[in-house]
Amino acid sequence: MSIVFNLSDQERGVRDLIKNALGSDDTLYAFADEPLYQFNHVKLYNLDIRTRPDAVTYPRTPEQVAAIVGAAAKAGLAVQAKSGGHSYCNFSSPDRGIVVDLRNMKKFSLNTETWRATVGGGMLLGELDDSLYSPHKRAVAHGVCPQVGLGGHATIGGLGPSSRLFGMALDHVEEVEVVTADGQILRASETQHKDLFWALKGAGASFGIITEFVLRTEKAPGETVQYKYSFTSGSWTEMADVFKTWxxxxxxxxxxxxFATTATITTLGLSISGTFYGSNSEFEQLSLKPYFPLRESGSKTTVRQNWLDVLTHEAEQVALKLGGGIPAHAYTKTLTFNGSKNNLLDDPGVDKLFSYIEHADKGTLIWFLIFDLAGGNTNTVPMEATAYAHRxxxxxxQSYAISDKLISGVSEITKQFLAGVNDVIVNHMxxxxxxxxxxxxxxYVxxxxxxxxxKLYWRDNLEELERIKAIYDPGEVFRNPQSVRPTVAQSRIATNDVKL
Structure with missing residues (x-):
């Protein structure tokens, strides 16, 4: 028995526009009447948030990206790029909009004199690591999930274990090729279209589709120590004391x-883990033992000589926690502890937090609270140097919860639990x-x-972002439910009020 999919008038109009823009090569696009369209093409990451784009496109050139953007602008539809597709709210798959999937744009080259890498906007982090390290022993700081795409990661921030050492992923970006809302293909850097470049480094999804990055690379670290101290046998009160020490x-x-470190709280208890970029003897000189006397019961330290082994272990850890790139019914929250003073939770506040964790109804067994150390090189960059606003x-x-019912969504109880974690901290401080x-x-939208x-995402940089948005995208072609809005017009967000 065949299944018939009927397109709306709008969807038929979008199909005609996309075909006119890209020609007869049907490998460059997919439409909602295709069987298994959502599964094969849309590929939602968060199964709790349902969206259905009118079209998914697979351009191979910047010119094709520009043609797609032009079609979206003509139709009055939202257009968003998809590199890895790991938006926690599926912003890269806009409802009734157009997806620009960059999977065909993964070129790579490395200038061995300047050590600058030229990278396609669709490259995944794991692919970038392989291209940089295997032949050249070079590295770029980024997060721990290899399936995440560079295009979104390096235009939001791109925090990871080596960010204290090298800066965030976006700090490596020195130049981009970008398609803007009017269909132009521009080069943006500190010397060309400086205002656009500033905005792309922190709020990229609101300003264009980057088809090429030029990245500063670093010499990959040599000997590296990865450690984990688990505290799962004591009481929550004892774990609170360990957190205070951390x-x-x-x-x-x-x-x-x-030195990079995280404190992770789960159903099982508390663990302190991370990476030290140096020798084991240097790591021992940090003298962690007096700080964490209980660590002997659940400690593990591994010395690695190969940078890719370090990254693989980090990816394995995130896979164990979050399922890596596997779609799931999930909910996330985040909280940044900003400011140079009074940004620590005091001891009574820690006690309140752990008491809440112990007694609150969670609605699922699969939840994680991850406190991630920042600072270092990332915080040496002035706040006004890029759109990123948490230096x-x-x-x-970072708080995560996944439904343990597999086929049902995250419950309101679970959402209230994660929101309550933030509330306990904020209200006490x-x-x-x-x-x-x-x-x-x-x-973590x-x-x-x-x-x-x-305002929470971009803080004091929001006003300047809104001004730049009004210059480069006053009609909000690049939009999602939480994108930057132009100062002049309070336009629509994720709606389609222009009929075809």
Missing amino acids: QRFIADPDLTWR DALYYL KADRGYTDYGAYPG DLELGAEAQ
Whole structure:
């Protein structure tokens, strides 16, 4: 028995526009009447948030990207790029919009005199690592999931274990080729279209589709130590004391930038893990043992000589926690602890947090609270140098929950649990000393933030972003539910009010 899919008038109009833009090569596009369209082409990452784009396109050249953007602008539809497709709210698959999937744009070259890499906008982080390291022993800082695409990662921030050492992924970006809302193909850098380049480094999805990056690369670290200390047998009160110790340790202003660390809380308890970019003897000189006397019962330290082995282990860890690139019914939240002073949770606040974690109804067994140390090289860049607005954060909280019912969505109980974690922290720190300088990392988009989302993502840089948006995309061709809006017109967000 065959299944018949009927297109709406709008969808038929979009199909005609895309075919006119890209020609008769049907490998360059897919439409909603195709069997298994959502599964084979849309590929939603968060199964809790349903979107159905009118078309998914697969361009091979910047000129084809420009033609697609022109078609979207003519139709009044949202257009968004997809590199890896790991948006927690499926922003790269706009509902009733057009997806520009960059999987065919993965070129790579490396200038061995300047050590600058030229990389296609569709390359995944794991592919980039392989291209840089195997023949050249070079590296770029980024997050730990190899299936994530460079295109989104390096235009939001791109935090990872080596960010304290090298900066974020976006700090490696020195030039881009970008398609703008009017269909132009521009080069943007510190010397060309400087305002657009500034905006792309922190809020890229609102300003264009990057088809090519030029990246500064680093000499890959040699000997590296990866460690994990697990505290799963004690009480939640004892784990709170370990967290207090971890927090005091990372607050040391003289802590080496070669030291990366996270404190992860799950159903099983607390673990302290991370990477030290140096020799084992140097790692031992950090003298962690006096700080974490309980670590002997669940400690593991591994010395690695190969950079790709380091990255593989980090990817394995995130896969164990979050399923890597596997779609799931999920919910995420984040909290950035900004400001140079009073940005630590004091001991009574830690006690309140762990008491809440112990007693709150969670609605699922699969949840993670990850406190990630930031700072280092990332925070040496002035706040106004790029659109990224959290360079004063000492650490970040990333919260995740996945439905353990497999085929059903994340419950309201689970969402309330994660929101409650943030509330316990924020309310205590506000009451304790009036601390309110929080933000939200724009890589962990959260629809529950409502009207405050853009301000939390981009803080004091939002006004300048809105000004630049009005110059390069006043009609909001590049838009999603939480994109930057132009100052002049309070235009539509993720709606289609232009009929074909």
